[in-house]
Amino acid sequence: MNRILLAGVAGGALMAAATMPAAADGHATDLTLCWAAWDPANALIELSKDFEAASGHTMNFEFVPWPNFADRMLNELNSGGQLCDLMIGDSQWIGGGAENGHYVKLNDFFDANGITMDDFIPATVTGYAEWPKGTPNYYALPAFGDVVGWTYRKDWFERPELQAEFQSTYGRPLDVPATLEELRDIATFFQGRDIDGTTVYGAAIYTERGSEGITMGVTNALYNYGFLYEDPDQPYVLDGFVNSAGAVAGLEFYKSLYDAGTPPGSSNWYMGENIDAYKSGQVALQMNFAFIWPGVEADPNVGGGKSGYFPNPAGPAGQFAQLGGQGISVVSYSDKQDAALEYIQWFAQPEIQAKWWELGGYSALKAVVEDPGFATSQPYAQTFLDSMAIVKDFWAEPAYADLLIAMQDRMHAYVIAGEGTAQEALDKLVEDWTEVFEDEGKL
Template identity: 40%
Template structure:
């Protein structure tokens, strides 16, 4: 019996040693991931490029763009689609193993820190800046989809799918003469698309009529991942507040007076005018609130607005309008960023890296970006965003084009997940659960963010 147990223990220890050696080998391998140049055998010509992206409509549009590339160059482009729920897990698991399953990834803006500091991404600064590609996209998208660290001038991704929060609203109610007269009588100014958050609150209050099953807004409240943080930061940024200053300091920044005011506003909006039951709501729930006729104005990413413009999905499609995130009380106007940039994986051969750059160079051309937009992709190309064709293509494109100049983002450092867990918990507690004050919530966030950033070495002692 003892002998058997000994055999088993030896087997387990051997397996653990094997894994430990494997891990160590991987670690070592990361530094020399790229094969040595000038090998004895000639490198095979690249005939295929694999790009990993999430499973959604824009990935299908990009496949069509890839097919165009194949027609022109003979190089086949495969867009590998992974469901959103496992997109990050699959990508980072492959990267941890130094895998070369894909040549490029269209990754979340939050991944930039991990991609850059852990060596998964090829630095594209010389390529994007040297060849003038960086100048073709809006500044904000280049910063938030491509740059790490923020403000460093070092780029790791080409802004591919722009996205940000905007608003959809019931135009039929806004343009109803009786509603317009009643609103003007009550608030002293005409009912129109809100230009400020104060106006948005007035309109939301005006339309909140539980007896009619009608409510002013549907805003993000989901706790699972990042939704309530994205919703709240729409107001924070537009109040002139931020998550950090230029030196990554958070104390006195996250819990600034403006930040506290903005969070209090979001809670007031939720309390007064949110569709009941939306205590854990993200993009599908807010869209559903408009489609079901319960909400007059909804917050959502532009990427989810095509469903609202589709009459077979939304019975109010013909009378649904769209507007940019309003300005705050101090004149700032920003929107929380969504979307992704295209990065080259560092673990592929230099030949494949060059082939990937060739694809990005081709994809960044204005006519290809125009085609990308025509198919339904959200281009970040500043010229294409201003063309009449783009602005008239969908009812929400004008708002999207305007928004792409005012986007701001959450942290994209490697510890963003820990920072996010804190904001999700504290904001959900204050806004949805109704516990504590805005000041307490933001003080807690500031203190915990400070601790996490210091432990990660992102704030110098």
């Protein structure tokens, strides 16, 4: 028995030595990976133990809560800091990361190690890795696929008395909404309702002011009503696209959803607040990124079949959802780039990606998500696939922060504070964004 065990260990060691050059060289390095502080980060710590065992390197982690993540990490990159060797930066940072020289270009490394972007979900390659968009210049490996979707209280939806009341009120069954209008009806239906002696509300949606919250929420309505970031034929031409009639209707829809179907006091809510509201039984619906779904399933109050999941419903102009997620990049200021590239090489392996999904990380590797068993592997897996097929992302320009802050200001002022009209808010957004692009020399 001992001999078999010994042989197994020796075989494992040989395999590790063969795949991990650093282990063979014996150059053990302390690597620091920077990311947001959230559930997937804990899963990555678990996953990375395999890398430590195989490579001999030690992994350290610098996780920052989402509201401060961009501030903290962009400060680090802009100052040329060496805290992070690997950065799982937000998708919108890719332009700045590439143009300002923060990220190492990975094309040669990918070619040398047989890593091809054809193996990853196309939307994640465009969203997380490419700059300029649509060109084969890669500055990251898609690391965590994410998208805004909806979670709902299936157990409430299935109650006969609620079904009957909803049917008589709206003339259709209480079920997963096919359109945003239907979603608003459901939110309104649950607003202020007494369920098991507790007053509950319709939907927890993104309204946060300080970082990116309301933008990540309102875009799910804007896209589906016809909002476009620019003229598809003329880059950076915004007027008539950002503030089109459809975009105005989309913004008005989001405000009406906020006014009619959200909990009182939810004027500054983002991921964490929405999770809390949902898990504590305050709301029937929750808008949130897909990363929360494993946590919902595991929750004793709302998990275990009590919750269901659906992609962002369609609007008059189509069905789209806001892309989340991140790619993993090597920081150009790191003096441990070889070891960092080793990590990426290890992370890109199909078996590691499969384990990543098992631990709660959303792999973007086609081999994982196109596996016949994937869609049924978790209750939310099919919704994840459906949602990833309809994604759109915010600007990823180097000036994305200016663009984001302007949008946060204008959207919050209209949706939450009720200042002016939707048309005025979007017209002002066009002015703000135009000024940014003029400053950037792109107009």
